[in-house]
Amino acid sequence: MSLQNYSVTRSSKAARVAAVLGALCVILLISAPWWAGRAEMRLLGELFLYLALASLWNLMAGYAGLVSVGQQAFVGFGGYMLFALTMFGGLHPFAAIALAGVLGALVSVPVAVLIFRLRGAYFAIGTWVIAEVFRLGFAQVSALGGGSGSSLPMAIVKSLASKRDMREALSYWLALGAAVLVVTCVYLFLRSRQGLALTAIRDNELAAKSLGIDIWRTKFTVYVVTSALTAMIGALIFLQKLRISPDAAFSVNDWTAFVIFIVVIGGIGTIEGPIIGTLVFFALRETLADLGTIYLIVLGIVAIVVMLKAPKGIWGLIRTRFDLQLFPLGYRVIAPKDDKEA
Amino acid sequence: MDWVNAIVQGTLLGGLYALFAAGLSLIFGVMRLVNIAHGDLIVMAAYLGLTVTATVGLHPLAALAIVVPAMALIGYVLQRGLLNQTLGEDLLPPLLVTFGLSVILQNGLLEVYTADPQKMDAGALETASIAMGGLTLGVLPVLTFAIAVAVIWALQWTFYHTAVGRAFRAVSDNQDIAQLMGLNRRHVFGLAMALALGVTAIAGILLGIRTSFDPSIGGGRLIFGFEAVIIGGLGNLWGTLAGGVILGIAQTVGAKIDPGFQILAGHLAFLIILAIRPNGLFPRIAA
């Protein structure tokens, strides 16, 4: 049996088909303002932003082992930065969104230095403390409405586009763009040297250490980049909502619990997982949301059952059944077809 | 005198936080489990107390006789039925499962008891006070602090002077070898959770007498307990009491500066201690 008959490849037929279908989907979605109603567009816009948040959380928890229950800190921070920079800095909302990302990265540095001292589950609660500090801190800023919050002035809203239809299309495209950007970034990052190192750390911290991978720095980078992008998504979220308050901006339920459910149900530690999870989450929400608290209880139960019975989520089940990988990360060895000795 | 008063009141408040923290500290010590639903379990205990006082007409403190065993039983069943399945090398399952549990509990309480704030009526105990050296101390805060000291002393004693405590320590050291000694770790973990939730029941009742509560406040109680544990140092129960006191003082002193600053001051004290003493003030085991 000669080794030359084997081939090593990253790509697969499924991945190529998925790439083409994905591109078609994105094109179709870009054209939504011409065929979709106002309500559908709002829903899709929200879906895209959740997809982005979920992909980012998944990068941290599923790959870097940084399980945070405090990402609302950066969602809220980004939202507040949008308001502050446009209202007091006179910035155009687009510039404010970009700057919110930069500022998010900046504040995440001291935060990381502090809470990286906590291990494992204590890290998770530490992130929550940070989010509470942000919430209580912003509630003290009376210029931003203190505890009751404030609305984005109409002049700033109008600076986006004067017509409402145009504004809504714009904000929809921004959300779509953010989702595509985040998923692509996560994918490219995981394919990069650092990304592969991250997967190595996840699979075996000791081995990764002996290979000379600087675990702390890799995790730190992931945390800062994720925080920056999360802050930008936060700015987009509150650009859609046009109103902000500390409780809404730093809600653990809205920006962390739902995101965790999405990732867990879809499949943690996979790129496809958050996409599937977001679709499932919104499908459930649209059908069950009338049930109120019962709906949340159901979500909690589903997440627990998935975590215990199928820890790799829906995508994990699909992948083991069909040996699929739509975002090829690792290389695969393809055995020669006519191998008589095997 | 005002400042002395703030510090004394903060110390007494710290007793309550130590009670929030003790259960958390205990289960981390025995099985390295961090229970995100811990705060919601405290709130659940408060609601159980409310139901018992309302239906049986007992004084809230007398209701402890029912709520403590009930919570202990819930703890044992929860551990053996659910949480034992999450234990292992991987950190994600326990974290995410207890997170899911937190959401379930919070919304379950909302469904049963609505979002309206509730309070337990402890009669004269709530307003009784004693004058001491120019300070007026509420009997309830003093009692809470005394109970916290007693509970921590009792936990410490259980840990170091009973067969169950020995089993806790052995399983915590080395699960495999403990199994070889005839200890079923699933049962031992169940007992640890039962004990932890028994303490949680006390914390919940005292919380429910002191202030009004609603289903959404669990997360905050988890955070206070967690901060007390980390300030005190992991695995040290007396340290946890000290951590609770430091947190309590930071809060009352903060509130004295500006009422809106109370909780924030507690968090900041925690972050400062994390910055200068990452292993807490009195560490015993590494996380």
Place this chain on the structure above:
Amino acid sequence: MPEPILNIQGLKAFYGDFQALYGVDMYIEPGEVLAIIGANGAGKTTLMRSVTGLLSNGPGQIHFQGNDISQLRADEVAMQGLAMVPEGRQLFPSLTVKENLMIGAQVGRQGPWNLDAVYRLFPILEERKDQASTSLSGGQQQMVAIGRALMANPDLIMFDEISLGLAPIVIKDIYAALPGIINGGMSAIIVEQDIAQALKVSSRVYCLQEGRVSLEGASDKVSREEISRAYFGIE
């Protein structure tokens, strides 16, 4: 031939995808001292872990006193009267010497062994009873590990490399205590790297090689050549 106290048939063991034992057959009679030898990584410790229930086994592979124990949990196996002195001692660091011993009695079996009996066997342990187990010397720690297993009053006791990391003089002391331990009719399995020592104290010997039994025989009958062939797998 009397009914074996422990009878192992076709035992396989796995660590994930890695197979460590490939169908091991082995038995030990009541009151017998059995030695198991084999090179590093041959699977001796794995065999002990399978028997004690720390690894999961297929059904019917291990019978102890006539009962199938292959699928019992480790604590249930211990209750049946099977104790182990694990490789590397593995005392509980947060327990004192006395507590380490007392936890061995947790299975609640009656018999000749109690704190006093262990202290008679190893008097030094009584002097050190309230110290942290980690503060003892290696040899003293090994005594605690042995005492801890005895406290369970087992019918079969297994020693996994009790001489590992100890000075020869200490090893001599420990082996000198062995007859006093086994006298009461207890059966014993001794896993040992020191082949001469193993053959001296045992009546029969098994040699493991890469997860298989490569030699079985009476300890005073097997020849050096047979052993080195079984041990290293060289012809």
